[in-house]
Amino acid sequence: MHQFPHTRLRRSRMSSFARTILQENWLTPQDFIYPVFILPGQDRREPIPNMPGIERVSLDLLIDAAKHWHRLGIQALNLYPCIDPALKSDDCQEAYNPNGLAQTAIRALKDALPGLGLISDVALDPFSSHGHDGVIDGKGRVLNDETLEILAKQALSHAAAGADIVAPSDMMDGRIGIIRKALESDGFTDTLILSYTAKYASHYYAPFRTALGSSGNLGKKDKSSYQMNPANRQEALLEAEQDIQEGADILMVKPAGHYVDIIHQLSQAYPIPVFAFQVSGEYAMQKMAIEQGILPPEIVMESLLCIKRAGARAIHSYYAIELAESLSH
Numbered sequence: 001m002h003q004f005p006h007t008r009l010r011r012s013r014m015s016s017f018a019r020t021i022l023q024e025n026w027l028t029p030q031d032f033i034y035p036v037f038i039l040p041g042q043d044r045r046e047p048i049p050n051m052p053g054i055e056r057v058s059l060d061l062l063i064d065a066a067k068h069w070h071r072l073g074i075q076a077l078n079l080y081p082c083i084d085p086a087l088k089s090d091d092c093q094e095a096y097n098p099n100g101l102a103q104t105a106i107r108a109l110k111d112a113l114p115g116l117g118l119i120s121d122v123a124l125d126p127f128s129s130h131g132h133d134g135v136i137d138g139k140g141r142v143l144n145d146e147t148l149e150i151l152a153k154q155a156l157s158h159a160a161a162g163a164d165i166v167a168p169s170d171m172m173d174g175r176i177g178i179i180r181k182a183l184e185s186d187g188f189t190d191t192l193i194l195s196y197t198a199k200y201a202s203h204y205y206a207p208f209r210t211a212l213g214s215s216g217n218l219g220k221k222d223k224s225s226y227q228m229n230p231a232n233r234q235e236a237l238l239e240a241e242q243d244i245q246e247g248a249d250i251l252m253v254k255p256a257g258h259y260v261d262i263i264h265q266l267s268q269a270y271p272i273p274v275f276a277f278q279v280s281g282e283y284a285m286q287k288m289a290i291e292q293g294i295l296p297p298e299i300v301m302e303s304l305l306c307i308k309r310a311g312a313r314a315i316h317s318y319y320a321i322e323l324a325e326s327l328s329h
């Protein structure tokens with residue numbers, strides 16, 4: 001069995017047609033979710049220095065662009081508001097302002113493009129004066145249970161604005177349960193919860209924090225008292241079990257490229273879908289190597305295909321639009 005020369009594995013690699021029909025995984029524009037950074041105001045567009053090719057844009061420009069992306073086959077956006085620093089506070093009240101930037105964007109996008117899925121980020125880092133995902137005490141410790149109350153209000157304000165999926169990315173314990181309960185009791189029984197189940201305390205988030213304007217606030221502090229240790233794998237199973245029990249519809253692993261073992265493990269262990277998030281640092285590394293001619297552009301497709309092969313049902317990627325464009329030609 002499977003022994004040379006009885007079996008020659010190269011036979012199936014000899015011609016292009018055979019390689020194509022024998023390929024196990026494919027990428028389509030429908031595989032991607034596009035993360036976007038939203039600015040207040042109108043007709044504003046700012047390049048993000050550490051993420052070449054990615055911009056923060058105001059809502060009017062975003063709506064125009066989103067029409068094009070949806071036509072390319074992109075099914076959903078994940079929205080990140082870059083709010084006026086004057087609105088940031090210790091108690092993060094702006095996070096659940098019904099007329100805040102995220103809530104306004106959700107309403108306007110739903111109105112313009114009802115068929116485009118909207119995923120909203122539930123976490124306090126864009127709204128906190130200190131850059132953490134939760135509220136802190138006098139000693140700078142991130143407080144779990146106090147944060148949960150605010151996250152539930154934030155998730156409800158997104159659902160009320162029309163978000164299809166609320167996505168808690170904060171890594172507080174018990175957040176899925178409290179958000180699910182709040183959604184149920186307010187009648188939002190159809191709102192999906194995408195849980196950032198295995199979100200690691202990663203240095204690959206650095207360009208994102210610059211994009212959001214939270215890196216200055218965070219300074220030298222890190223998020224390792226709530227995000228997972230990159231050295232750990234089993235712990236991801238514990239996180240997943242809690243999330244499923246508490247009412248998550250979809251699990252997510254983040255970052256993606258160096259964490260494909262976790263994607264694989266969760267997708268094998270549980271029947272609920274697992275998404276992946278190819279983060280800002282993964283994007284920036286590849287982009288800069290390509291721009292300098294050190295690596296060919298094909299590495300983008302390769303990296304995303306590997307993430308899909310590992311078991312990701314859909315992938316958040318800053319390459320979503322570029323790839324959807326090239327795949328539709």
Ligand code: PBG
Binds near residue numbers: 125133170223278281
């Ligand atoms: C925080 C959040 C982060 C990202 C998404 N939501 C970063 C962090 O934990 O500091 C990272 C996304 C990226 O790097 O592309 N709620």
